Amino acid sequence: MNKKQLALELSKLDEFTSPNVKLEQYPTTSEIAADALWQINLDKNIKDKVIADFGCGHGVLGIGALILGAKKVYFVDVDKDALSIAKTNLKSLNKNFKSYFMNKNIKDVKIKTDIVIQNPPFGVKSTHSDKIFLLKAMETAPVIYSFHKYSTKKFVESFCKDHNFTPRLIQRYKFPLKRSMFFHIKRVHLVDVGVWRITKN
Incomplete structure (x- = not known):
């Protein structure tokens, strides 16, 4: 499978029908997910690895990781409806993938992964929610790949260093936020987003 084929497979997945404003549910596009996952795979951090997809939403990142050979994926989301979509999406592939779905607040997750x-x-919408996810990821695995607004680069990198992790920006995207909330004016709003590889020292 190549990156284009991966993007095509991921484009078939269902997304949110009623996104939650407070949870900032903006689905990662199939193209961005495929590109980021391809880079992670080139780092040899997917195949045969146990992976957690935190705030999994409709499951595009975790499902993409399974397609690329992950040993097992934990799909974690506080929203039961989102988790249900992720389950349905995974089931639609008709593959015998190892997965575990957790309907939990990220603060309550207690697992260890690669x-x-x-x-x-x-x-x-929810101040410091990105910090909460970073802290939990640091408790969970020695290697983290995390999406953040590029404008928060200074915070992300200093926060990681303060917690004995080394951050490295590996990708940058114009992340399209489709008009899915009632207060949105533009049909698509582009947000500058970076992906960081964060490794334990």
């Missing part, structure tokens, strides 16, 4: 891949809330 890798965490996450696109957490950007902390716009």
